[in-house]
Amino acid sequence: MKQQIIEKIQQYDTIIIHRHVRPDPDAYGSQHGLKTLIQANFPQKAVYAVGEHDDSLTFMATPDTIADDVYEGALVIVTDTANTERVDDQRYTNGAYVIKIDHHPNDDQYGDLLWVDTSASSCSEMIYELFEEARAQFNWTMNEEVAQLLFAGIVGDTGRFMFPSTTLKTFRTAGDLVEYGFNRNHVFNGMYEMDRKLLNLQGYLYQNFEMTDKGMAYVRLTKEALAQFDATPSEASLLVGSLGNVKGITAWVIFIEEGDSIRVRLRSKGPVINTLAKEFNGGGHPLASGATAYSWEEADRVVARLQEIVCDYKEAQ
Template sequence: MKRQIIDTIEQYETIIIHRHVRPDPDAYGSQFGLKELIKANYPEKEVYAVGEHDPSLTFLAMPDDIQDELFNGALVIVTDTANTERIDDQRYANGERLIKIDHHPNDDAYGDLLWVDTNASSVSEMIYAFYEEGKAYKNWLLPDAAARLLFAGIVGDTGRFLFSSSTVKTFETAAQLIQYDFDRNEVFDGMYEMEPHLLQLQGYFYQYFEMDENGAASLKITKDILQQYGVTASETSLLVGSLGNVKGICAWVIFIEEGDTIRVRLRSKGPVINKLAKKYNGGGHPLASGASAASWEEAEQVVADLQELCKNY
């Protein structure tokens, strides 16, 4: 499949790369890392990376702002996005051909070409494997800018290599990437340094979360609390993993009120939670998923389901 994707890339002069809404480091790492990889090996091609920018990821890259007509006859590649509803910039459907590159369960098999590897720690890890195939097949090179982005994406999706998704292949890929010329400290600072108001909200997390006897934990962050701490709903994504430091925790859910909906962020130290996420219009990885609740009453049902999951684990 990787060589088929390479052959397809060579056929197009315009390539537009998308990723999921509310991006994280792997979304940016895979999207922009692929862009830099293609640009370095096919400098004559026009390559764009699109989507709404997240200011917390400015240290990694800035998306391109392109006109609708560029999609005419273009190759569109979507990275790190399980289903079409979560693709950022729905103009993805306006291209001539569509490729999906992802590591989530392939419940929505969209695209003309699909490369899905659920064993990969991140799509950034997959893009490095894609480069290795290109090197063997077409003598590709990997620029330092791409190596930096892919490293950031791997670090982000593995929780600094703490998650069980980190495999031997993950560490081997990271070992190759750190040999390129980029500042790892600058990458880590960009990913993990927090403004004081975010750290204060993190303190709220630790003070007010609730956990039952089976280790199922929950926390509700209302719009009033966000306003009190001066934090946006998207910024809270940096804090979701915080409760993983709590001894005895099995799995946890954090609710973030945003507009007319409530974001549901699920994390686990053991029980598979993506099936629970699907029940509430979401999905994701076995131990890290997201969903949405229409009301606080529905949020209580999510908590009850999570408690049952931990009880039977």
């Protein structure tokens, strides 16, 4: 599969790379890392990374803005995106050929060519694996910028190497990337430094979450709460892992109100929760998923279902 992807990259003069909406570091890392990798080895090619920009990821990269006609005859690669509904910029279908590179469960088998590896810690790890294949066969090279982007993506999706998805291969990949000498402090500061307002919002989150005796927890961040701390929904999403620090919590959900919908951020220390996410317009990894609710009544149903999942998990132990 990697061989076929490399051949397609070599074949096309215009390459457009997409990723999922509401991007995280792995979305940017895999997308912009692949873009920069191709540019480093094929400076004559036109390579673009598109999608709505998230200001919290400016330290990594900024997406390109392109006209519709750029898609004519182009190769389109979609990274880190499980299903078509979550592809940021639906023009991805306008290209001549579509490749899917992803590490989520392959429930939506879109594209002309698919490379899905659910054992990978991140899509950024997969891009490094693609590079290794291309280096061995065609002497591709990697620079400091590519290494930094992929490293940030891996760190983001592994929770600083704390999540169970982290493998020996992940550590080896990270070690190889570190050898390129980029500034790791720049990466960690960009990912984990917070404005004071977000720290205050985090305090509100800790003071207002609800927890059941089974270890299921949830908190609602309404528009009013966000306004109180002058925080955007994207900024609030950076706090999704906070409840994982609370002893006794097995799985949790953070609801973040945004416009006419509610972001649903699910996390778990054991129970599989991506099946729940799929019930509510979402998906993701077994222990880290996202979904969307369209009313607080629907959010209550998410809480009830998560409680059922946690109870079943506890009984099975």
